[in-house]
Amino acid sequence: MKKIKAFVDMEKEEAYLNTMAQKGWALVKYSAFSVYTFRKIQPTSSNYRVDYRAFRYKEDLEEYKAMFEDSGWVHVCGSRRSGSQYFLPKTDATQDEDIFSDLASKAARYKRWYRSALGGVLISIPLFAVAIANGKLFGYSYFDPSTWFLTPGLWEKSGSDFWSAFFLELPFVILRILPLLMMFVGVLYAILSVKAYRIYKKSLNKN
Amino acid sequence: MNLNKLLPLSETTFYIMLSLREPLHGYAIMQNVEALSNGKVRIAAGTLYGAIENLTKQMMIKEVEVENQDKRRRVYALTSYGKKLLASEIERLKHLIAISSDLL
Numbered sequence: 451m452k453k454i455k456a457f458v459d460m461e462k463e464e465a466y467l468n469t470m471a472q473k474g475w476a477l478v479k480y481s482a483f484s485v486y487t488f489r490k491i492q493p494t495s496s497n498y499r500v501d502y503r504a505f506r507y508k509e510d511l512e513e514y515k516a517m518f519e520d521s522g523w524v525h526v527c528g529s530r531r532s533g534s535q536y537f538l539p540k541t542d543a544t545q546d547e548d549i550f551s552d553l554a555s556k557a558a559r560y561k562r563w564y565r566s567a568l569g570g571v572l573i574s575i576p577l578f579a580v581a582i583a584n585g586k587l588f589g590y591s592y593f594d595p596s597t598w599f600l601t602p603g604l605w606e607k608s609g610s611d612f613w614s615a616f617f618l619e620l621p622f623v624i625l626r627i628l629p630l631l632m633m634f635v636g637v638l639y640a641i642l643s644v645k646a647y648r649i650y651k652k653s654l655n656k657n
Numbered sequence: 658m659n660l661n662k663l664l665p666l667s668e669t670t671f672y673i674m675l676s677l678r679e680p681l682h683g684y685a686i687m688q689n690v691e692a693l694s695n696g697k698v699r700i701a702a703g704t705l706y707g708a709i710e711n712l713t714k715q716m717m718i719k720e721v722e723v724e725n726q727d728k729r730r731r732v733y734a735l736t737s738y739g740k741k742l743l744a745s746e747i748e749r750l751k752h753l754i755a756i757s758s759d760l761l
Binding site for chain 1: 667669683684687699700701702703704705706707708728729730731
């Protein structure tokens with residue numbers, strides 16, 4: 451079973467995965483665009499733990515995984531570039547434990563999160579500038595969808611004439627407005643990183 | 658490098674650095690810290706990984722080559738900066754103990 455869910459708050463994400471396990475669904479994989487893949491299991495109470503960390507080299511991820519495995523955790527999923535890393539207790543010793551033993555390091559996962567999200571925002575800024583320049587150059591406005599189509603007289607056509615011309619141009623339109631879509635992603639990243647930053651500050655000041 | 662900026666060390670950092678007078682890999686650090694503290698300080702994996710990363714960036718510890726090394730378990734040890742930092746932290750703590758023993 452696949453589910454799409456977006457979490458910034460990793461404690462809520464952990465609680466969600468524990469609830470799913472209680473209902474008989476174990477996490478198999480987390481993939482791009484927040485897709486969680488689950489498989490059917492016997493309902494069980496779990497202690498999922500989430501870290502956020504991306505690695506430059508595969509060897510770095512391997513060392514990280516070994517450190518967790520040695521100390522009683524199973525690395526459920528997470529790749530070099532996925533960011534989110536998911537863990538479950540391997541033994542009874544870690545059944546009620548956390549993967550962090552102090553507040554500062556537990557909060558630092560949000561710092562890594564918002565830093566990588568800010569990377570997404572920075573990439574989207576020049577793309578947006580290119581998009582505006584392109585629009586000026588080719589005479590279409592991002593704020594008026596009817597100008598995205600450049601086929602002469604398209605909007606005066608009707609019936610199958612219209613639809614065939616419409617779909618013929620649609621792929622080019624999508625390419626044309628791609629920078630706009632990227633900008634939306636950039637704005638989304640900006641909102642999410644502000645949220646992650648707030649959680650970071652809040653979790654640093656707990657207790 | 659101004660080492661005093663890094664003082665005082667957190668308890669976790671102190672125990673990790675104290676353990677790395679000799680080369681150890683991640684899990685061995687955890688075990689050593691637990692033993693040194695009579696089971697009171699148990700560093701979790703996520704915290705240790707972050708601490709090793711920070712100490713490496715600050716050049717207080719570095720990865721070292723050892724014989725029969727397991728590729729997945731990198732071994733770390735104090736650098737000369739790290740040794741100096743640890744020594745000045747111990748001096749600082751000694752001073753605190755000395756003045757409080759005099760006063761109480």
